[in-house]
Amino acid sequence: MDMRNKTVLVIGGSRGIGAAIVRRFAGEGAQVTFTYAGSKEDAQRLAAETGGTAVHSDASDRDAIIATVREAGSLDVLVFNAGVLVAGDPLTLDPDAIDHLIDVNVRAPYHASVEAAREMPEGGRIIVIGSVNGDRMPFSGLAAYALSKSALQGMARGLARDFGPRGITVNVVQPGPTDTDMNPADGELAEQMHSVMAIKRHGTAQDVASLTHYLAGRYASGITGAMHTIDGGFGA
């Protein structure tokens, strides 16, 4: 199996896309550690199911996320998946909620990626889950979320340059509408999203996990500083 003996840390692995990524890597033989913040029971269930290790770590706490990555030791693969969505009129949204979004979606992936790179061996992989909203934002009310996902693009391009000489790749996976708690396929905005998609349905967390797994694998050693969109044509 592709991932046998590989050490993988998934930040935000308790539910949705992160849980699918944990299942995929563990199923391929990797030693998987994953973090959770609020979903302890889901995390414990997933650890029992996959043989992975669940660690409580709130990604909005900079020191905690750095410590978690350091304690995980030398990683072959870091997947930063944790993310939050805040939607609404920017004139009335709670500024603390926006700052929390920026802490989880931008500050944490930067510090986690840099910390992981310290001990990462040649051939290491850093993969961040962004969004097609980093490229396209066809709806109102999501400026802060789009800001956070665009920021990951600049981060990946820059860190790819920093760590490329050591054979470490840095990539962003950019899902479109994907059926999870954050964005249910039967949610009230689903029809509006499908209206701008070439393939008019939500994608699955398993699809996103497969692309992530590919980028972590041996055939992706020359792919870096790049955005990999999997969005059913949302941005086409």
Ligand code: NDP
């Ligand atoms: P969910 O809301 O279903 O799951 C979010 C995951 O992130 C949970 O495991 C949650 O853990 C974790 N998380 C959130 N906040 C924190 C935190 N402070 N510390 C640690 N973990 C945290 O979302 P999705 O699975 O849909 O989204 C996963 C990623 O994919 C996100 O980055 C999202 O922006 C991105 N994405 C999703 C799309 C979609 O349509 N679903 C589309 C494009 C991008 P816990 O519950 O334990 O707190």
